[in-house]
Amino acid sequence: MKRTQAITAIILLLVATASFSGNFKYPIKWKERDNRILHESVCFNHDYGSIPYRTCRRDAQSYFKDQCRYYRDKASKAKAGYGEQAEKLREKFCYSASQYGPV
Structure with missing residues (x-):
């Protein structure tokens, strides 16, 4: 059980790292389906409407x-x-x- 949790944690870390762009103030994360970025999910890692969320969406x-x-x-x-x-x-x-579009 612990091995599975560790593997899951590593996979999640890789996903988060892959979608993070280091040149921006806030990390940009999104979800994908069939090789398409789900635009409504861009910056889901920030609270909706917050300054980090709005900045992240613009940077994306x-x-x-x-x-x-x-x-x-x-x-x-x-x-x-x-x-x-x-x-x-x-x-x-x-x-x-x-x-x-960020809005």
Whole structure:
């Protein structure tokens, strides 16, 4: 039982770390389904309406645009057969860059 809890804790930590962008004041976390960021869940780790929540939501918009550019470049420069993961990430972030609004 304890081993399962430890593994679960490690997985949750990895998820939290993966969605955290260190250049912003507040950590940005979200939930996903089918390689799409659920926009209503962005910054669920902050109290709704609080200053950290509003700042996080605004920062998330910039973060998605930055990640879109990064993965678009990475996918275009990848050798044949090696850009699949970058292409999936490009899809996810570019969709959110164009569709997400902080309000």
